[in-house]
Amino acid sequence: MDRKPERGVLPCHWYENPDYPGERFLVPCCPERVQDLDAACTCELPVQELERLRAEAADQERRLRRAMLEREHYARALLQLPDGHALLDRAHRSAADDPRMPPR
Ligand SMILES: [Zn+2]
Structure with missing residues (x-):
């Protein structure tokens, strides 16, 4: 049984190809319905995807702020050492040469 559409967006539904009568596709097609066409649709709706992506972005921002603060x-702490400036310069150069470093 199909879940009711929210805010005018259809979850998993059948698309019938007008060019090939009788041919149809389940769109977008959740794994549950691949296994059992009568199963309830569990497709993520756009509004749910947006909420999930916003939560993921907020989590990534928190982790970035935390990493920047730790840095x-x-x-x-490094600058408290007698040769702290030299060590920090070396760390900056080393980071700049690291091929894993993402571009600015
Ligand atoms: Zn579905």
């Missing part, structure tokens, strides 16, 4: 504390 700041590490740099401050």
Whole structure:
């Protein structure tokens, strides 16, 4: 049985190809309905996807802020050492040469 569409968006539904009568596709097609065509649709609706992506983006922003703050504390601790500036310069150069470093 199909889930009711929310806000005018259809979840998993049959698309019948007008060019090939009798041919039809389940769109977008959730795994549950691949196994059992009578199963309830569990497709993520666009509004649900947006909520999920926003939550993921907020989580990534929190993790980035945390990493940046930790980096700041590490740099401050490093600068307390007698050769801290030289060590920090070396770390910056090393990071710049790291091929894993994403572009700015
Ligand atoms: Zn579905």
